[in-house]
Amino acid sequence: MSNEKNVSVIVNGSEVKFVTPSHRTLLEALRHEGFVEIKCGCEKGDCGACAVLLDGEPVDSCLTLAWHVDGREVTTIKGIGHHGKADPLQKAFIETGAAQCGYCTPGIIIAAKSLLKDNPNPSLADIKRGLSGNLCRCTGYTRIFEAVQLAAKELRAEGEAA
Amino acid sequence: MLPPFDLCEPQSLADALQALSKHSDARPLAGATNLVPDLRDKRETCRNFISLEALDELRYIKRDGGRVTLGARTTIADILDDDGMKTDAPALYASAQIFGGAMVRTAATIGGNICCGSPSADSVPPLLTLDADVTLSSACGERTVPIDEFYVDYKKTVMRSDEMLTSVSWNVPPQGSANLFYKLARRKGDAITVTGVAVMIAVQGGVCSTARIALGSVGPTIFRAGAAEDMLMGKALSEDIIEQAAKAAADRCSPIDDIRAGAGYRLQTAHSLTRRLVTQAWQQIA
Numbered sequence: 001m002s003n004e005k006n007v008s009v010i011v012n013g014s015e016v017k018f019v020t021p022s023h024r025t026l027l028e029a030l031r032h033e034g035f036v037e038i039k040c041g042c043e044k045g046d047c048g049a050c051a052v053l054l055d056g057e058p059v060d061s062c063l064t065l066a067w068h069v070d071g072r073e074v075t076t077i078k079g080i081g082h083h084g085k086a087d088p089l090q091k092a093f094i095e096t097g098a099a100q101c102g103y104c105t106p107g108i109i110i111a112a113k114s115l116l117k118d119n120p121n122p123s124l125a126d127i128k129r130g131l132s133g134n135l136c137r138c139t140g141y142t143r144i145f146e147a148v149q150l151a152a153k154e155l156r157a158e159g160e161a162a
Numbered sequence: 163m164l165p166p167f168d169l170c171e172p173q174s175l176a177d178a179l180q181a182l183s184k185h186s187d188a189r190p191l192a193g194a195t196n197l198v199p200d201l202r203d204k205r206e207t208c209r210n211f212i213s214l215e216a217l218d219e220l221r222y223i224k225r226d227g228g229r230v231t232l233g234a235r236t237t238i239a240d241i242l243d244d245d246g247m248k249t250d251a252p253a254l255y256a257s258a259q260i261f262g263g264a265m266v267r268t269a270a271t272i273g274g275n276i277c278c279g280s281p282s283a284d285s286v287p288p289l290l291t292l293d294a295d296v297t298l299s300s301a302c303g304e305r306t307v308p309i310d311e312f313y314v315d316y317k318k319t320v321m322r323s324d325e326m327l328t329s330v331s332w333n334v335p336p337q338g339s340a341n342l343f344y345k346l347a348r349r350k351g352d353a354i355t356v357t358g359v360a361v362m363i364a365v366q367g368g369v370c371s372t373a374r375i376a377l378g379s380v381g382p383t384i385f386r387a388g389a390a391e392d393m394l395m396g397k398a399l400s401e402d403i404i405e406q407a408a409k410a411a412a413d414r415c416s417p418i419d420d421i422r423a424g425a426g427y428r429l430q431t432a433h434s435l436t437r438r439l440v441t442q443a444w445q446q447i448a
Contacts, residue, residue: 003168022169022211025198044199045266046352057239060265063198067169068215111264132351133263 007070011035012079020066026052026059029066030074037077039103041135048134051107052076058114060133077106080113088158089113092151093144100138108134112148120156122148164201167209173216175299175328181212183301183324188212190326192235193269195262196278220273220328225250231331234273238285242267250334253288253343253360260345261285263352273327276309279317282379287360288343290376290386292332299328316382339364339372340443344435348422355379356423357431363394363443370394375407375440380415380432387411390436399444408437 003022008015011030020029027050030038041049043062050061053075081087089109092098099105108131115122115130122130127148136144169191172178182188188210191197200206214220220235223244230250232241241247241258248255261267261275261284275285276296286309294309298321309330312319321327335341343360347353358378364371373394378384390411397403417428 002170003166021166023164023166023201025164028163043202045195045262048263048265051265054268057268058265059268060195063193063195063266063269065169065194065198065213067171068213114264129259129351130264132260133265133267135352 005067005070007066009069009071010073012074012076018066022065022067024066025062026054026064026066026069026074027061030061030076035076035078037106039106041103041107045133046135047104048107048111048131049104051110051134053079053110053114056114056117058111058133075110077109080109087113087151088154089116089147089151092147092154096143096147096150098139098143098147100136104134104136104138108136108144112151115148116152116155120152120159122152124149164198165204165209167201167211169211169213171213171216175217175219178212178214178217179299179301179324179326182326185210185212186323190214190277192271192274193237193266194274195266195270196274196280214271223247228334229331230334231329232272233329234271234276234327236272238262238267238270238272238275239264241272251288251292251332252335252341253291253362254285256343257284257288257345257358257360260347260351266352272330276312276330277319277321277327279313279319279383281316281381281384282355282358283384284343284345284355284358284378286384287358287376287378288341289330289332290384291341291360291362291374292335293362293374294330294332296327297329297331298322298325300325304328310386313383313385335362336364336372338366338447340446342439342443344439346431346435354422357428357435358384359432359435359439361436361439361443363399363440363447365444365447368448369396369398370444371396373407373440375411375436377411377415377432377436380417380428382416385414387414387436389414394440399440399448401441404437404440404444407440408433411436 039049041047191211220233222233362374373391390407393407412433
């Protein structure tokens with residue numbers, strides 16, 4: 001039994017090293033390391049604001065122990081895309097006006113990214129299931145669903161052109 | 163912040179079972195999707211955990227003849243990624259679709275959902291209708307327990323402190339059977355179940371040859387409504403018979419009032435959902 005561990009994790013392509021106690025969540029550890037694009041919401045796995053990709057799969061970083069990410073890869077919203085190099089999902093959120101206060105947006109785009117990787121042509125029901133772990137208290141979701149549909153269409157068009 | 167706790171990370175099942183027998187106050191930690199909120203909100207008092215994170219040997223879906231076995235570390239997302247589960251365990255697949263949210267499904271494990279002992283654990287009513295068996299392993303060996311005998315009271319199971327659930331298995335439902343699940347909650351996904359019902363109905367020669375009805379969130383444990391099942395067996399199901407069985411199922415419930423629903427509402431919905439699911443199942447196969 002122990003309560004401290006050296007963790008080395010690749011975040012958005014770069015190695016990050018830190019020492020973590022066993023009871024620190026990935027959310028706390030990465031925000032402490034400066035990755036404040038990961039948002040802290042409910043801290044119990046309901047709202048999805050803290051979602052990141054862990055080895056490509058979406059997880060709530062508030063439920064993940066930092067201890068467990070040693071040797072793995074994390075992608076935050078900044079790893080999905082940024083100013084000047086936005087992901088089609090991010091462009092679609094701007095295009096459709098899917099963000100209001102924006103607090104839930106990073107987590108929703110992370111969940112949507114994972115959905116579109118597995119299912120490039122999702123139905124509305126598929127999108128709702130894919131975003132079932134994300135809460136938005138501003139928009140009523142309609143424009144978020146439109147944004148995911150738009151991004152899916154763009155990505156399929158890109159795929160056909162390539 | 164979570165309260166401090168000790169963690170060990172065994173690299174094999176054998177080491178994990180040794181650690182469990184050595185530390186009688188330690189408990190396994192898998193997806194931690196229940197555990198972390200329980201630690202944060204001080205519902206969980208254990209401060210010694212054995213992480214199963216490295217135990218890929220417990221993450222599998224095996225098929226052998228008509229028998230399906232899931233390793234305890236199999237995640238809810240793994241179940242959804244396996245198309246065969248739609249026919250191997252239709253109600254379990256249906257429950258996985260509306261289990262937590264997408265991120266929780268990535269991390270949460272079938273073993274964790276079974277062992278948390280919550281009356282609202284969504285995978286359990288389906289597993290009861292599949293007549294599943296759970297394997298409990300310890301450093302001294304293993305034993306198999308029918309899941310129907312696994313729960314003894316609210317969050318209490320027959321598992322000893324040196325034991326760990328390592329797999330769950332069941333026989334594939336026969337031809338001419340229907341296996342359904344319904345979760346009543348405020349929304350589909352990311353919600354705790356108000357009333358959960360699963361049924362398995364099979365027909366042979368025009369009469370009901372298998373009847374299993376399991377109810378969740380309407381008592382201290384998830385349970386099978388045996389009296390209701392007996393009322394269906396050997397009969398060609400009519401509206402009348404189904405109504406009587408649904409009433410018997412509701413009579414077996416002992417729900418509480420809580421933040422999600424009143425006991426009266428739970429009783430009424432246990433009755434109506436049992437009637438609805440048995441009717442739907444019979445219509446599918448008769």
